[in-house]
Amino acid sequence: MLRGLNTAASGMFSLERKQEALTNNLANAQTAGYKKDDAVQRAFPNYLLGRINDFKENGAVGANAEIGQRAQLGEISNGVYTQELIPSFGQGTLVQTSSPLDVAIEDSNIPYQTINGRLVKPAAFFPVQMADGTVGYTRNGKFDLDANGNLVTADGYRVLGANHQPIQITESIQKADLSIDTEGNIMAYANDPTRTRSIGKIGLVVAQNPNDLVRRGENLYGSNTALPFVTDPGNGNPGVLLHQGFIEQSNVDTGQTMADMMVTIRGYEANQKVISAYDQSLQQLYSVGKING
Structure with missing residues (x-):
């Protein structure tokens, strides 16, 4: 009982x-x-x-008889x-916002990987600089500029570029003058050839096994080992696209x-x-x- x-x-x-x-x-x-x-x-x-002090009778005699075998009743849990x-890293729906600093990740074309005999879908993330100096990872691409011109997340964490350094816009460039292509390259005055200049490139990392990531709060993930950037030597973009003016919604139904x-x-x-x-x-x-x- x-x-x-x-x-x-x-x-x-x-x-x-x-x-x-x-x-x-x-x-x-x-x-x-x-x-x-x-x-x-x-x-x-x-x-x-098994029944106590009860033995199974199999009808066998001689050498084939099972003497003293307790009769089993079954299993109990x-x-x-x-x-x-376990987080589910499926692709969320992309919603257009038309905000120049809203960037959404589309990684549905990344091929599956076989890890420990199981098929695992890798996932892409934006790397950000945490308050303690470590690197966190997020899918929230609702970015903005702080008072010092740093590209930051909605919670104020600085977004890291492809060179592993925070992205900073030191000139008096307005948000509307920035354009971001599908690979994360940030350009100023893209529509004016006489003034066009490169600002930097948004960093991207791909977690081959995202189930190893740990939630750190504020929609951020951490990793015991630093994830390589797709621009690092020996790595390449496995099929990740960025969409300016879009936000990826949560994948919650x-x-x-x-x-x-x-x-x-x-x-x-x-x-x-x-x-x-x-x-x-x-x-x-x-x-x-x-x-x-």
Whole structure:
């Protein structure tokens, strides 16, 4: 009976964590470049059950007889748990904003890679300089210029160029005078040949196995080992395109997420009823064994 209580409780804990992931996905459905988290649930190891002091009779005699073999009843699981939250790096929908510093990544043409015998879809990111000097990675291309002319993210992190250095526009160039091509080259006054000049190039990195990345908050990811830029020696652009004046929406399907939340709540309530039934049984057992007087 107590095993049943533990199993139902483990289901509630697991569904609670899954609900938290779904809620976070729904809250970030309008966050540019956000990648949803999928909760991976697994069962605890199963145990074999056998009848005590009982032996299986197979009808064999002599040398083929199985003497002293315990009869097996089957397997039992001790519950379920949410092992981890895995981001889904599928391409989000590109929405036109016409803002000159909005840049969206399109990496759907990157070929799959075989890693440890499994097909994995690599993902591209913008590298940014974190406050502690390390490099973070984001898909949110809603950029702006700070007071010093640095190209920064919506949270103020400086965007790194292809040369691994922050991109800075020191001249009095207006945002509307900037153009960014599909490879990330930033040009000023592109429509005026007499004034056209190169400002820099937006850096891009490709994570061959994006599942190894770790969320660092503020729609940023971190890596234990620095990811190489596509412009580094020995690397090339595997099929990533940038689109100026566009923003990549999150890949959260709000309708499916709300449906999953309802299913999760129903499962949570079912486990509650199981615990309530066990509680009533224990109360009756206690009342039967109670001595009046």
